[in-house]
Amino acid sequence: MTGQSGRAAVYLIDCPDYGEETVAKALASALSALGGWEALLPEKAERILIKPNLLTRADPERAVTTHPAVFSAVCASLKRAGYGNLFFGDSPGAPYPGAERIAEECGITAAAAPFGAVQADFSGGREYPFPGGRTAKSFIIANGVLSCDRIVNVCKLKTHMLERMTGAQKNLFGIVYGLNKGACHVKYPNAADFAGMLADLNRAFPPVLHVMDAVDAMEGNGPHNGTKKHLGKLLVSTDPVALDVVACSLIALDPALVPTNRRGAMAGVGTDDPARIDVWAGGERLTPGEVRERYGDAAFDVYRGKADRGNVRQLRFLSPLLKKRPRIDPDRCVSCGVCVRSCPLEPKALAVPEGKRVPVYDYKRCIRCFCCQEMCPHGAISVKTTLLARLVDRNLK
Ligand code: SF4
Ligand code: SF4
Known part of the structure; x- marks a missing residue:
């Protein structure tokens, strides 16, 4: 959230590696500026859910999930400050092999154990009405979230094919x-509506703090099969929109191109106005623009195109031909079928034709949610821009 002054503070801290002391020191400097956990969580007996990114099982070194060192630093800091009811959990992108097993394989369960943080129940969920939602009026929320009082969000900076960055x-x-x-992907099938749903979710369950692991980010074919990119930063804020805007500056991506920023601001989740964001970096106050000038990685591989969002107004009637498409590399595909099972449509928008080995898309049905690309365990699916989009959009190569 933004402060009473209507301004948001984002702490951008050097964190060159995942060493225990390095991460603890980086986190402590932001927390001290924020007044400590006590300023955010006045009741020490509350049940606190620490929410990492656990998209799928992956070696932490691949930068698919929140690094256990960052998660561990948050647990340690809470425990030291006297908070004893710590839980963790995340609902992964696919139901297999289950939230608990994924947390184990990503190193999160072991990182939680010394601080008594236990796995929250993500094996079931129930409806949570949210009549005040602008886009979404209800959600099905994991039981473990509903049984906690507060959330601390420990996210990861990665590329994302629907929203450009996560x-x-x-x-x-x-x-x-x-x-x-x-x-949710079926109900909110385009990037703007999906971002509107996310904004409502952030309003319904506002975390008290957001800590972003941008020590090693992910570029390219994220959020699962991209390439690790070292940025060496930790970002901390109570305002998730302002934090995401500053993260965009780090990867030299125009924040206005990320639907979650605008929709989050419109819904009152936070501010995307650079003039109202103070970035504190090493004791110095910067604007998001100055962060981009000083640290922005123009080579960071993230989608910067504009053609498929209707910005090329005179060509709007061609929009179906400008839309990005998921494509399968037959040489990498091992015919596991995860992509077909991950497609939220019924009937599916991709299937394996009889006698064939590799799934084939029905692009007329496909809503471009990119769940298939996100969940392919073998990096065989990438998202391609069309030739026409490349011809009309100078941002695309
Ligand atoms: S998930 Fe990937 S490897 Fe498995 S069938 Fe689909 S494209 Fe092939
Ligand atoms: S085929 Fe892939 S991108 Fe298309 S709707 Fe299904 S999961 Fe989404």
Whole structure:
């Protein structure tokens, strides 16, 4: 959230590696500026859910999930400050092999153990009405979230094919229980509406703090099969929109191109106005623009195109031909079928034709949610821009 002054503070801290002391020191400097956990969580007996990004099972070194060192630093800091009811959990992108097993394989369960943080129940969920939602009026939320009082969001900076980047706001999607996430993609099939739903989710369950692991970010074919990119930063804020705007500056992406930023601001989740964001970096106050000038990684591989969002107004009638498409590399495909099972549509928008090995898309049905690309365990699916989009949009190569 923004402060009473209407301004948001984002702490951008050097964190060159995942060493225990390095991360603890980086986090402590932001917390001290914020007045400590006590300023955010006055009741020490409350049940606190620490929410990492656990998209799928992956070695932490691949930068698919929140690094256990960052998660551990948050647990340690809470425990040291006297908070004893700590839980963690995330609903992964696919139901297999289950939230608990994924947390184990990503190193999160082991990182939680020394601080007594226990796995929250993500094996079931129930409806949570949200009549004040602008886009979404209810959610199916994991039981473990509903049984906690507060959330601390520990997200990861990665590319995302639907929203361009996933950061603080998008990470909260993991509190939606299991397969209901797929149903959300069907109900909110384009990037703007999906971002509107995410904004409502952030309003319904506002975390008290957002900590972003941008020590190693992910570029390219994210959020699962991209390439690790070292940025060496930790970002901390109580305002998820402002934090995501600053994260955009780090990767030299225009924040206005990220639907979650605008929709989050419109819904009152936070501010996307650079003039109202103070970035504190090493004791110095910067604007998001200055962050981009000083640290922005123009080589960071993230989608910067504009053609498929209707910006090329005179060509709007061609929009179906400008839309990005998921494509399968037959040489990498091992015919596991995960992509078909991950498609939220019924009937599916991709299927394996009889006698064939590799799934084939029905692009007329496909809503471009990119769940298939996100969940392919073998990096065989990438998202391609069309030739026409490349011809009309100078941002695309
Ligand atoms: S998930 Fe990937 S590897 Fe498996 S069938 Fe689909 S494209 Fe092939
Ligand atoms: S085929 Fe892939 S991108 Fe298309 S609707 Fe299904 S999961 Fe989404």
